[in-house]
Amino acid sequence: MDGHDRLLAAFLAGELNPAGARRWDEHLLVCERCWRAVREDRAGRQAAQVLRQPAPPGLADRVTFAVEMAAARTAAQRPARPGSRSRRRGRHDRRLRWRLAGAGAVAAGLVITLLVVLLPGGRQAGSVPAAVAAVARYAQVIPPPTGEQHPQHAAPVQVGRPVTVTAGGQRIVLRTWRLGTTEAVVAVSSHPFPMPVHAHGVSGRGMAWSARLGRLGLYCLNGQTSELVAAPVPAAELAALAARLPLA
Amino acid sequence: MGADHRVFLDATLPYLDVVWQVARQAAGEGQDPEDLVQETYLRAYAGFGSYRGGSTRAWLAAICLNAARSQARRRRRRPWEVPAPALLDVLPWPRADGGDGAGDVADVVIAGLDAAEVSRCLGLLPEPQRVCIVLMDVAGYTAREAAQALGCPRGTVLARVHRGRRKLAVLLAEAGVSHGRP
Numbered sequence: 001m002d003g004h005d006r007l008l009a010a011f012l013a014g015e016l017n018p019a020g021a022r023r024w025d026e027h028l029l030v031c032e033r034c035w036r037a038v039r040e041d042r043a044g045r046q047a048a049q050v051l052r053q054p055a056p057p058g059l060a061d062r063v064t065f066a067v068e069m070a071a072a073r074t075a076a077q078r079p080a081r082p083g084s085r086s087r088r089r090g091r092h093d094r095r096l097r098w099r100l101a102g103a104g105a106v107a108a109g110l111v112i113t114l115l116v117v118l119l120p121g122g123r124q125a126g127s128v129p130a131a132v133a134a135v136a137r138y139a140q141v142i143p144p145p146t147g148e149q150h151p152q153h154a155a156p157v158q159v160g161r162p163v164t165v166t167a168g169g170q171r172i173v174l175r176t177w178r179l180g181t182t183e184a185v186v187a188v189s190s191h192p193f194p195m196p197v198h199a200h201g202v203s204g205r206g207m208a209w210s211a212r213l214g215r216l217g218l219y220c221l222n223g224q225t226s227e228l229v230a231a232p233v234p235a236a237e238l239a240a241l242a243a244r245l246p247l248a
Numbered sequence: 249m250g251a252d253h254r255v256f257l258d259a260t261l262p263y264l265d266v267v268w269q270v271a272r273q274a275a276g277e278g279q280d281p282e283d284l285v286q287e288t289y290l291r292a293y294a295g296f297g298s299y300r301g302g303s304t305r306a307w308l309a310a311i312c313l314n315a316a317r318s319q320a321r322r323r324r325r326r327p328w329e330v331p332a333p334a335l336l337d338v339l340p341w342p343r344a345d346g347g348d349g350a351g352d353v354a355d356v357v358i359a360g361l362d363a364a365e366v367s368r369c370l371g372l373l374p375e376p377q378r379v380c381i382v383l384m385d386v387a388g389y390t391a392r393e394a395a396q397a398l399g400c401p402r403g404t405v406l407a408r409v410h411r412g413r414r415k416l417a418v419l420l421a422e423a424g425v426s427h428g429r430p
Binding site: 005006008009010012013015037040041042043044045047048049050051052053054055056059060062063064066067068070071164165166171 | 257261265268272282418
């Protein structure tokens with residue numbers, strides 16, 4: 001690109017001073033080559049703009065969830081050294097801590113909530129695979145069922161939109177279903193969900209397993225497409241609940 | 249990592265749409281743009297503690313482009329380094345003869361814009377020009393932001409985007425002639 005073309009690019013970008021722009025306007029009236037360049041530039045820009053497309057509706061949820069998971073993972077991996085640092089903290093740190101206490105309370109609440117899910121009993125950090133922990137994290141907001149939990153006549157109703165996440169290297173689609181007063185998350189992945197250390201194999205169901213994670217029951221059917229159902233119901237009811245939900 | 253994730257999300261989620269525009273064009277074959285957006289935000293969150301300000305949009309774009317490249321390397325594919333085909337070398341650029349078709353390139357392009365064809369032709373441009381067009385014309389970055397994201401002078405960005413637009417227009421006009429005219 002020579003100096004003439006650089007000036008033309010600056011003209012097209014609106015970066016010339018008024019006098020320079022006026023000279024180019026006059027030049028374009030007599031120079032066919034430059035006029036063609038201007039028209040092609042504008043046509044190319046207009047063409048490229050047709051590629052604009054709004055972000056998919058669930059993408060913000062997915063990104064938010066992935067970042068929350070990363071934050072919870074970081075908090076869980078941070079070594080706890082109770083008492084060792086507090087003695088060394090100075091007066092300034094204590095004042096700062098008080099000032100931040102109010103703002104931090106909400107954040108701490110979230111982290112604690114996450115840790116309750118990710119670290120049931122506070123000692124099982126390594127026993128919950130990331131993909132399973134992600135599903136449990138997503139399902140933790142499900143309220144406990146009230147009244148008749150999942151009556152025979154009730155049909156499953158999808159709640160909200162599906163959310164896609166990637167955890168533990170596997171892509172997972174999460175859907176929330178309501179059956180009567182019971183809500184459940186159904187996670188579907190093309191990869192099998194790893195079995196947590198304290199899970200139990202389900203007899204007669206091949207690669208199926210069930211587990212308890214806090215108040216959540218987990219029921220997994222691994223296969224060509226793997227499904228993991230998470231719901232705040234007793235483990236004994238999970239298989240029956242899963243049988244009534246659209247899994248794939 | 250360890251920055252307050254809500255502060256991070258407040259600062260970056262408003263730019264989800266522009267990151268999506270970049271990711272859609274930067275994602276290589278077999279690469280899901282939504283996965284690339286998620287990877288971009290996770291990388292950005294990991295680096296947020298050391299982020300020193302400036303244009304957040306440009307920062308996110310740079311991360312997205314780097315993530316696309318590293319994912320492509322992992323797949324042993326090089327989607328951003330596909331050379332322009334020989335077609336670009338033999339196209340009259342600009343048409344020296346001023347003959348048929350030379351004067352109506354813009355008209356042909358504007359008359360029949362088709363997103364799939366635009367995307368295909370955009371993929372034929374050399375990487376530097378393609379990236380500049382994606383940042384400025386598709387994602388709406390300013391030349392200054394694009395320069396910051398790419399780590400090159402603003403004048404270079406303007407020159408690349410100008411040449412890229414013209415080549416894109418010519419390629420589309422060629423496609424329009426070959427597909428839409430006898």
